[in-house]
Amino acid sequence: MTTTTYTARAIPPRALKELRSTDDAGRPAAPFTDTEGGAPLRCCLRRSEPGERIALVSYAPLRRWAAETGAAPGAYDEQGPVFLHAEECEGPAGDALPFTNSHRTVRRYSAQGHILGGRLVREAGAFQQAFREAFDDPAVALVHVRAVEYGCFLYEVRRAPARDRD
Numbered sequence: 001m002t003t004t005t006y007t008a009r010a011i012p013p014r015a016l017k018e019l020r021s022t023d024d025a026g027r028p029a030a031p032f033t034d035t036e037g038g039a040p041l042r043c044c045l046r047r048s049e050p051g052e053r054i055a056l057v058s059y060a061p062l063r064r065w066a067a068e069t070g071a072a073p074g075a076y077d078e079q080g081p082v083f084l085h086a087e088e089c090e091g092p093a094g095d096a097l098p099f100t101n102s103h104r105t106v107r108r109y110s111a112q113g114h115i116l117g118g119r120l121v122r123e124a125g126a127f128q129q130a131f132r133e134a135f136d137d138p139a140v141a142l143v144h145v146r147a148v149e150y151g152c153f154l155y156e157v158r159r160a161p162a163r164d165r166d
Contacts, residue, residue, distance in 0.1 A: 004132065007097075008097055008156075009157065009158065010044060010155065011043055013088075020055065023058040024057075029086070030056075031053050034049075034050060034052050035051075036050060037051075039056075040152075042083065042084055044085065052085065053085065053086035053087060054085055055083070055084055055085075056082070059079060059081075059082040062076060062077050062113055062144075063077045063079070066113050069141075072113060073112070073113025074114070103120060103122050103148040104120075104147065105120055105146045106121055106157075107145075108140045109140070109142050109144070119134070144156055145157065
């Protein structure tokens with residue numbers, strides 16, 4: 001039997017280094033001390049704690065992916081706000097899917113970077129099924145998990161190699 005497990009991909013370290021200096025809108029990062037906590041950090045895929053130094057920056061995930069792959073997303077290229085630690089952090093602490101405690105959209109993209117559709121996910125346990133459904137379509141190259149409330153990018157999931165099990 002073949003099984004596939006999909007995992008969240010944090011913003012890559014090289015991109016984080018760039019974003020901590022100048023964001024994808026060309027603005028300098030403006031770190032601040034988070035007094036409340038709870039901000040969804042895209043560098044380590046967890047919520048911030050009160051007292052941590054974080055920054056809210058503009059990030060263009062599809063544009064950066066397209067630069068790696070040669071895709072041409074055209075009008076689908078967008079940028080939006082993301083929180084990250086103001087300084088380098090250790091990254092994600094495991095393989096658990098983050099930010100699953102609320103409604104999320106799993107948005108599908110083609111190899112050209114065009115939106116192919118999406119799915120609303122209401123329950124934490126439904127994410128792996130939503131990823132399987134997305135990647136059952138050979139035209140889907142990657143998916144973005146986004147917040148329903150604001151449409152913010154939370155993390156990316158790419159096609160995973162299947163593992164055989166006896």
